[in-house]
Amino acid sequence: MKIRNNILFLCLLFFIVSLNIVDAQNRELPSDLLEKLKTNPDIQIKETKVELMFTQPIDHNNPENGSFQQLVHLLHKDFSKPVVLWIEGYAARGNVEQEISQLLDANQIMVEHRYFGESIPDSVDWNYLTIKQAADDHHRIVEAFKSIYPGKWVNAGISKGGQTTMYHRRFYPDDVDVSVCYVAPLNFSDQEPRVNTFLDNVGDKECREKIVNFQRTVLKKKDELMPLFKEYIQEKKYTFKIGPDSAYEYCVLEYPFSFWQWHDLDCSDIPDSTAENDTLIDHLVEGSDAYFFSDKANKYFHSFFYQALTQTGFYNYDIEPFKGLLTKVIEPNFTMALPEDVEVSFDPKPMQDIKNWLDEHGNNIIYIYGENDPWSASAVELSGKTNALKMVKKEGDHRTRINSFPDEEKEVILETLEKWLQVPLNREAVESKE
Numbered sequence: 001m002k003i004r005n006n007i008l009f010l011c012l013l014f015f016i017v018s019l020n021i022v023d024a025q026n027r028e029l030p031s032d033l034l035e036k037l038k039t040n041p042d043i044q045i046k047e048t049k050v051e052l053m054f055t056q057p058i059d060h061n062n063p064e065n066g067s068f069q070q071l072v073h074l075l076h077k078d079f080s081k082p083v084v085l086w087i088e089g090y091a092a093r094g095n096v097e098q099e100i101s102q103l104l105d106a107n108q109i110m111v112e113h114r115y116f117g118e119s120i121p122d123s124v125d126w127n128y129l130t131i132k133q134a135a136d137d138h139h140r141i142v143e144a145f146k147s148i149y150p151g152k153w154v155n156a157g158i159s160k161g162g163q164t165t166m167y168h169r170r171f172y173p174d175d176v177d178v179s180v181c182y183v184a185p186l187n188f189s190d191q192e193p194r195v196n197t198f199l200d201n202v203g204d205k206e207c208r209e210k211i212v213n214f215q216r217t218v219l220k221k222k223d224e225l226m227p228l229f230k231e232y233i234q235e236k237k238y239t240f241k242i243g244p245d246s247a248y249e250y251c252v253l254e255y256p257f258s259f260w261q262w263h264d265l266d267c268s269d270i271p272d273s274t275a276e277n278d279t280l281i282d283h284l285v286e287g288s289d290a291y292f293f294s295d296k297a298n299k300y301f302h303s304f305f306y307q308a309l310t311q312t313g314f315y316n317y318d319i320e321p322f323k324g325l326l327t328k329v330i331e332p333n334f335t336m337a338l339p340e341d342v343e344v345s346f347d348p349k350p351m352q353d354i355k356n357w358l359d360e361h362g363n364n365i366i367y368i369y370g371e372n373d374p375w376s377a378s379a380v381e382l383s384g385k386t387n388a389l390k391m392v393k394k395e396g397d398h399r400t401r402i403n404s405f406p407d408e409e410k411e412v413i414l415e416t417l418e419k420w421l422q423v424p425l426n427r428e429a430v431e432s433k434e
Contacts, residue, residue, distance in 0.1 A: 033076055036148050043144065050074055050095050054144070056114070058121050059128050060136035068121035070137060073110040075101070082106040082152040082423055083145065085176060087138060087168060089160025090304065091117025099401050100156045100180050102429035103414075104421070107149055111141060113164065115303040126306055126342055131350055134164055135171040142175045152421050156180035159375070159398065160304065163312060166380075169365065170357045178420050179365045183398050185378040186355060187313025190346040195315035198377030199256050207267035211256050212321050217273045218252055218284055219325035228281040229290075238294040242336050246328040247293045253317040253332060255288040257374050263397040298337045305337040309344045313351060313378070359383035364420050366413060370396025370404075389416050403430040 029037075029050065037043050042055040052072040057063035073095040084101040092112035101108040112119045114137055115129045142153070153176040157165040162184025169179045185192075202208070218225060222245075229248050233240075240247040259265060265287050271279050291297050298305075308314040317332045338344060358365070358380060367390040369376040375398060382390050391413055393400040402413050414425055 029074070029076055033079075033148070040144050042140075044069070053118075054141060056137050056140065058125065060133055060140075066121065066123070068114070068119065070114060070119040070141075071112040071117060072141065073108075075108040075110075077105065077107050079149060080151060081149075082154065082421065083149045084108045085138065085142060085153060085155040085168075086110040087155055087157035087161045087164045088112050088116075089157060089162075089164050090301075091119075098156070099403060099429065100154065103402065103417070103425055103427075104154065104423060105426045106154070109141065109145060111138060113161075113303075115306075124339075126339065129303060129306055131164070131167040131307075131311055131354075132171060135168045138164075138168045139172045139175055142172070152177050152423055154178045154180060154421070156182070157184070158182040159184060160312075166354055166358065166365075169362070170354050173361065177364060178417065180368070181365065181380070182368045183370060183373055183375055183400055184367070184380070185313070185375040186351060186358075186380050187315075187378045188348055188351050188355075190309045190314050191316040192313055192378050194377040195257070195374055196318045198374055199260065199318070202260055202372055202374070203267070207270075208256075210267055210270045210272075211259060213272065214270050214280075214283070215252050215255055215322065216325060218280055219249070219322055221277065221280065222248065222327075224277055225281050225284075228277060229285075232281065232285055233290055233294075236291070238290055238296070240290075240293060241295055241298070242293065243328070247290050249326055249329040250293045250332070251284060251288045251290050253319070253322075253329065254292070255284065257315070258288045260372050260374050261398045263372060293337075302337055302339045305334055306339060306342065306344065309334065309338065309346055311347060311350045313346070315374075355380075358386075358388070360385055362386045362388050365389075366391070366416060368400060368402065368413075369393070370398060370400035372396060373398045373400065389413070 034045065037045060037052070044053040050073060052074055053069040054072050055067050056070045058066045058068055071092055073092055075095060075097055082104045084098065084104060084106045086098050086101065086108055088111060090113055092110055095110065097108060114134055115124065155165050155168055155176045156179065159182065162181035165179055165181050166184060168175065226245070226248065230244055233244060269283070271283050314334060319326060319332065363386045365388040367380050367388065369379050369392045371392050371394050373396065376392065380390065382388055391405065391409060393404050396404055402410060405413065410430060414427065418425055
């Protein structure tokens with residue numbers, strides 16, 4: 001059975017592949033910078049000399065109640081250059097120079113999100129995984145580095161990192177001069193209804209019908225396809241506490257979101273009901289990989305789901321077209337991805353507060369979205385009360401970046417950055433690939 005390893009995202013893996021980044025050199029930091037860093041007792045320099053561990057309070061309101069080490073990657077160019085505070089929504093993927101950093105020829109400080117990767121307290125209290133505590137983390141890092149880098153500051157991030165960029169800016173508006181939020185939703189529910197409305201209207205009717213028909217086909221043929229699905233998950237060594245039958249149905253339900261989010265597949269690629277079983281299962285796992293629902297993924301991303309189901313929001317599936325075909329996932333939900341023995345309830349007030357602040361005070365912020373990305377369903381809507389810029393790439397997906405836009409639209413973004421920052425741009429960093 002031919003299987004291509006295309007890890008789906010959901011919202012979690014929207015951070016997995018970032019376009020327009022380059023490998024950073026594992027360069028040694030200059031001695032004068034090292035001396036400056038060593039004066040701060042909260043900073044520990046790791047052996048690579050580009051990885052730092054920053055001591056953070058678990059609870060910023062009560063610093064005496066314990067601390068943890070937060071991973072920070074530093075790319076130093078020059079003390080006089082701007083700084084990009086690159087905010088990860090998850091674990092930091094490595095010391096790579098991001099598009100916006102290349103564009104500004106800037107120093108870059110990449111911060112791993114609390115409770116992800118290496119930045120997890122020894123004893124995890126989930127009550128302190130909040131948007132305000134994370135913003136406090138970022139503020140302390142800015143305070144520590146501003147005396148080293150006195151120039152212009154930009155905070156930026158992709159997807160959940162873009163959301164976290166908004167939160168940092170809301171609570172500490174003076175930390176940076178400009179914010180760039182890539183493909184970042186602003187959800188008001190843990191079952192954001194705008195997503196399903198979006199999926200009912202994205203693309204053209206013929207493609208949407210092909211998607212639903214494919215979903216119905218693989219559900220009707222589940223008994224025939226399950227041996228092939230089990231062969232696939234055994235090959236990948238995936239296990240599921242929800243069981244393989246439920247994982248199969250979740251993959252089917254996730255398929256349209258993943259299809260439009262990444263658009264790795266075209267509508268013409270979707271097989272019809274006459275296709276061979278191998279073709280059907282290959283297409284399903286290529287478009288909606290079971291990894292996301294596996295035990296390994298749930299353990300790695302349960303911090304994301306805690307946030308999504310308490311403050312930052314998520315989506316759910318419209319099962320109406322599949323009534324009578326679902327045998328395991330009768331009422332889909334993502335509590336199965338939460339940490340063990342943790343109960344949650346969604347509080348809509350934090351995201352409403354973010355919206356209110358962005359509407360009234362969110363100046364010098366650029367929002368970048370892809371038109372066909374389901375996360376654009378809950379994109380920030382401009383109020384007209386600020387100078388914020390929102391750019392939507394026609395037919396763009398979750399990989400939309402500044403470099404994705406046609407030259408004329410790209411120039412709008414670049415001119416805005418120049419106006420707000422008053423620094424020269426390295427336009428070669430986002431030259432057209434055509």
